[in-house]
Amino acid sequence: MAAATGSISLSSCASSSSLSSSKSRRNLPTAQCCTFRGWNNSTVRKSVRGGDIGFRISAISMAPEKVSPSSFLDRKESGFLHFVKYHGLGNDFILVDNRDSTEPKITPEQAVKLCDRNFGVGADGVIFAMPGTNGTDYTMRIFNSDGSEPEMCGNGVRCFARYIAELENIHGKHSFTVHTGAGLIVPEIQDDGKVKVDMGEPILKAIDVPTKLPANKESAVVKSDLEVEEITWNVTCVSMGNPHCVTFCRKGEQNLEVDQLNLAEIGPKFEHHQMFPARTNTEFVQVFSRSHLKMRVWERGAGATLACGTGACAVVVAAVLEGRAERSCTVDLPGGPLEIEWREEDNHVYMTGPAEVVFYGSVPL
Numbered sequence: 001m002a003a004a005t006g007s008i009s010l011s012s013c014a015s016s017s018s019l020s021s022s023k024s025r026r027n028l029p030t031a032q033c034c035t036f037r038g039w040n041n042s043t044v045r046k047s048v049r050g051g052d053i054g055f056r057i058s059a060i061s062m063a064p065e066k067v068s069p070s071s072f073l074d075r076k077e078s079g080f081l082h083f084v085k086y087h088g089l090g091n092d093f094i095l096v097d098n099r100d101s102t103e104p105k106i107t108p109e110q111a112v113k114l115c116d117r118n119f120g121v122g123a124d125g126v127i128f129a130m131p132g133t134n135g136t137d138y139t140m141r142i143f144n145s146d147g148s149e150p151e152m153c154g155n156g157v158r159c160f161a162r163y164i165a166e167l168e169n170i171h172g173k174h175s176f177t178v179h180t181g182a183g184l185i186v187p188e189i190q191d192d193g194k195v196k197v198d199m200g201e202p203i204l205k206a207i208d209v210p211t212k213l214p215a216n217k218e219s220a221v222v223k224s225d226l227e228v229e230e231i232t233w234n235v236t237c238v239s240m241g242n243p244h245c246v247t248f249c250r251k252g253e254q255n256l257e258v259d260q261l262n263l264a265e266i267g268p269k270f271e272h273h274q275m276f277p278a279r280t281n282t283e284f285v286q287v288f289s290r291s292h293l294k295m296r297v298w299e300r301g302a303g304a305t306l307a308c309g310t311g312a313c314a315v316v317v318a319a320v321l322e323g324r325a326e327r328s329c330t331v332d333l334p335g336g337p338l339e340i341e342w343r344e345e346d347n348h349v350y351m352t353g354p355a356e357v358v359f360y361g362s363v364p365l
Ligand SMILES: N[C@@H](CCC[C@H](N)C(=O)O)C(=O)O
Pocket: 091, 144, 149, 150, 151, 152, 153, 154, 155, 156, 242, 243, 281, 299, 300, 301, 302, 305, 307, 308, 309, 310, 311
């Protein structure tokens, strides 16, 4: 059986619902887990206690011919955190069924340990599926991999929608109302399995982004100078519920070659810049055409990630405000493309992209 290999079984995960393309398979993490076992215990078991992590990680590779994912999702033993790992274009999350409580099942400190790519499961964040608030179907809360709590996560909410569909055994086209720190968000699962999300209206008022950069007469920060050590960048600031600083070029230049940037060096300087009192996510953008952009992101609380949904939305809003692009764009991220539309009629931003299961796991708490 595939699960006996001591690593996560691609063939078994693939049929669990969505790991069908070779691209998705390539996005699987390399073994981050300490214990692998087949569902029916007929397999290899390796246990390791990882450093000071304080709990053991178990990853359970599915044997679909014997067990369906739904029987894993039904697991309720106390003393364990059962989770499903998802990714949206390589932006990966540990999804936790928290529908029975308004308190997250783990603390920010435990989230940091779980997200660790060497001693934990490995993820950019932990997402909790919680009971609805003010009449919404569900509430989504997130911890970044550094334990901070952002208001919203675009790739995360697509994963959230697919996770809810799995939990509730919903098939086909379906939409949910989700309460988040950024207000009401409405993801809709499409017939092709992609998720289209009504991300709401962008926030442009400097004080609400928040940024201390000087605003224009509409109170927005568009193409402003931002000094980062010796270099002046032109930046536009947009909140999609969470703060984004978008740059298309250094002052006096026209465009960026985003592959040339050393994100690990410059990203933290933007994130912790004094002009951003709540820190910031930063998007570095290259314009290919008026409907095709390429970005790399340095995320607040997570560093360089393979994709950022709220970031891609902020990029299109910023590109329109700077007169660089139309309202409908394909945004290429390191993990793949997102389709973004900033609709004139309702001022809402719509994001469409994939969300995929990676594996199912349990962690003794
Ligand atoms: N990757 C996410 C954004 C997650 C939150 C972000 N790190 C923050 O602190 O604001 C996305 O896809 O939007």
